[in-house]
Amino acid sequence: MSEPTGPELSDVEGPKDDIPTGSELRGGRLTVSDEPFGETAAGEAVRRFTFGTEGGLQVRMLTYGATIQSIELPDRRGRRAGITLGLSTVADYEDHSPYFGATIGRFGNRIASGRFSIDGESFQVPVNDGDNALHGGTTGFDKRIWDATPIDEDDRVGVSFRYVSPDGEMGFPGTLDTTVDYTLDRRHRLTIAYRASTDRPTIVNLTNHAYFNLAGEGEGTVEDQLLQVAAGHYLPVGDGAIPLGPPAPVDDTPFDFRRAKPIGRDLRVGHEQLLRGQGYDHNWILDDYEQGRLRPVAAAYDPKSGRWLRCWTDEPGVQIYSGNFLDGTFTGRSGTVYRQGDAFTLETQHYPDSPNQPDYPSTVVRPGTPYETTTVFQFGVA
Structure with missing residues (x-):
């Protein structure tokens, strides 16, 4: 994998809209540790792993859902805060978490009516989002206990999570053996490497559902935080947030983030797609896609x-x-109530409802051809 060096980001309307490139996070010795974190209602033990550098970037993850409970780093004055939304107990995650920080599978995002077919055979996933299946159905990977092995190397630390989903679980065909490695290096890069193999043709679309607030968890709205996305098109949605079909250009719409702008700048524009989603809840078609x-x-x-x-x-x-x-x-963890607009997500993935949209990149995985994908988040302070 080539080393990420960072996108060339624009300076929009002066320094206020400039996304910097430097990092002033302190380094230090990389460490990883784990501890008990309670039990599920069914009596399954949950553990919490902490990895990173003391005084720098630290990540806490749970074996429940292979979930990022927190990512903590200092601000420019050295004050530490968690920058992802998260909950305090296993019971909270079981009772009502909207996928805070979870590893999502087998299929991230929506499948229309929960139905799809492979090679002429039809399958049904339990619907859990109106008439549609969302994030793998009623009991997706986010609600499973994952096996976990610490990764402790000279140049990176983290956790390797594994979950074997049996044939027919949530209606998906094939036994799916899934491994997701979350590792942090000395350049404050959190790499998420997903791998899965199957013994029968199936569909796979894994992602992580971290809710980011760079001001700090519980610090209020993200509307003034700047966002830039290398995407000239997005997918308009219809009823149930299912894509209508072909991508649409972002030109002259609130969906144009090709140059950095505050997340909230266009949220109150009377655009039909924003009304449908009560804000942004759409898939952007990322530029320059080439598999792998x-x-x-x-x-x-x-x-x-x-x-x-x-x-x-x-x-x-x-x-x-x-x-x-x-x-x-x-x-949340800090005892603060989360309200509308208190976070944003960057869920890297294949497109929603891909199994029912033949023009979209395929999400079918077959025996002998493993599923592999990588996403990297780098963090810094300016």
């Missing part, structure tokens, strides 16, 4: 704290969600 090739696709920056992130992926799309349905019923 990692390239820079997005960047974000919080001018107040100085924290920034950059994203590289080899995926064709990214689902950007502006926290539209955070309705005040979630209390």
